[in-house]
Amino acid sequence: MDWKFFRLVPYFRDLDEAALRDVQQRFRVISVGRGEPIQGEGEPCYGLYIVVSGLVKVFRMSPEGREQVVATMGPGETFNDVPVFDGGPTPANVVALEPTTVVLLSTAELRQLIMRYPQVANGMLGILAARLRSLVTLVSDLALLSVEGRIAKFLLTYAEGVAPQGGVVGLRLTQQDLAALVGTAREVVARELRRLEESGALRRDAGIITIVDRERLQEVVSGAFK
Amino acid sequence: MDWKFFRLVPYFRDLDEAALRDVQQRFRVISVGRGEPIQGEGEPCYGLYIVVSGLVKVFRMSPEGREQVVATMGPGETFNDVPVFDGGPTPANVVALEPTTVVLLSTAELRQLIMRYPQVANGMLGILAARLRSLVTLVSDLALLSVEGRIAKFLLTYAEGVAPQGGVVGLRLTQQDLAALVGTAREVVARELRRLEESGALRRDAGIITIVDRERLQEVVSGAFK
């Protein structure tokens, strides 16, 4: 693993090279396969994780087996921040969506880093704030938008990340995953996708969703408020 | 306003007396009446607010007028942290639920404080993490519990804050407010409260809800998962 990787992590962006090497000494590297768990809700907190490569989902699960994704984290992003900084138990499950490599920094080591390099604390404040912002948005989406609206909004947001310039965007994602992301059941996702297809906003071929009319999708979102 | 008030604020708990007086110089004091707005969603960010006395609600609103409360903040708690630390626009509305006094510290002043007193940054990390934890819980409640379950859980949580030892707990709160807290409509709250009353979990007299059977309420929550 290249130490330059740490430049990607906003926490460490402003450190000089010597400091970066110092930081790197303290990590433990962990690799897991697709679908493998990294952390379980309620477990004690081992420390802060940073995704090196791959993708993980952070989610909660009901006793009935229904799942709600709280966030997904890719390269350069961190998870398990909450228990590290508030001292409580792990609040959610984390599972790899793809073969994934993460590094683990124990809470004690992290505290030392913060003391030694104050910029790190600054970066972390920014990251936690940004995460709060996205959770506030998720809360209001769940409460104020219909399922159709949440799906449309998710597709638009996702497309934004993949092809900000617009144009046709394909998307590979199981309906089950989509359901867990927008807080509903798989069959409902299927039904709403069919509706969106009938309205001409998107196309489906062999499980791949393609956005063909962003405007219309945006209208769906606007009309989906409760 | 007594400078000792700032001891209540976790951000400043660890500062010595001289530092506290320094901090206090930098605040602007603002008082508002019940129902008055303090911040509007989308406005630019003026700085960090701390509640001195009273109570505020932080919420988002749909174009149709439906409201979702994200958090309520009482004495010693802060709001508007998100835009202060991530630099974006204000993510939610804030309105006083009671006559309320807050102090406002500009972003620039706050940055100086952080530089001068590193403990402040530490305290803030803990606070943001705790807030993230409660939002993760709110998200999963909205996605994984029925309305009845969310109401029951809210009542239990509220009672916890008021009378941790148990016993009979009364609660004055309009159904409209309760609806905005648990993410539903007023009439639905009325219906579910009636059901809970019929099941013997609580009583209602003249708009005051009294919890009479916590066990049963807890069972309702457990049975309300999707």
Added chain:
DNA sequence: TGAGGGCAGTGACTTTTGTTGCGGAATGGC
């Protein structure tokens, strides 16, 4: 004191969401 405003209560109805139960297609491992 009476008129208006906000809050609560409720029945009837509609819409949305969730569930069940399939069959069939795709896909990945062997």
Added chain:
DNA sequence: GCCATTCCGCAACAAAAGTCACTGCCCTCA
């Protein structure tokens, strides 16, 4: 290539949530 598993499509039904319309009850305040 073949088999098992996972994913998708869809219809019909059930349950939950939301909406509407209207009533009555305090309050408060002009």
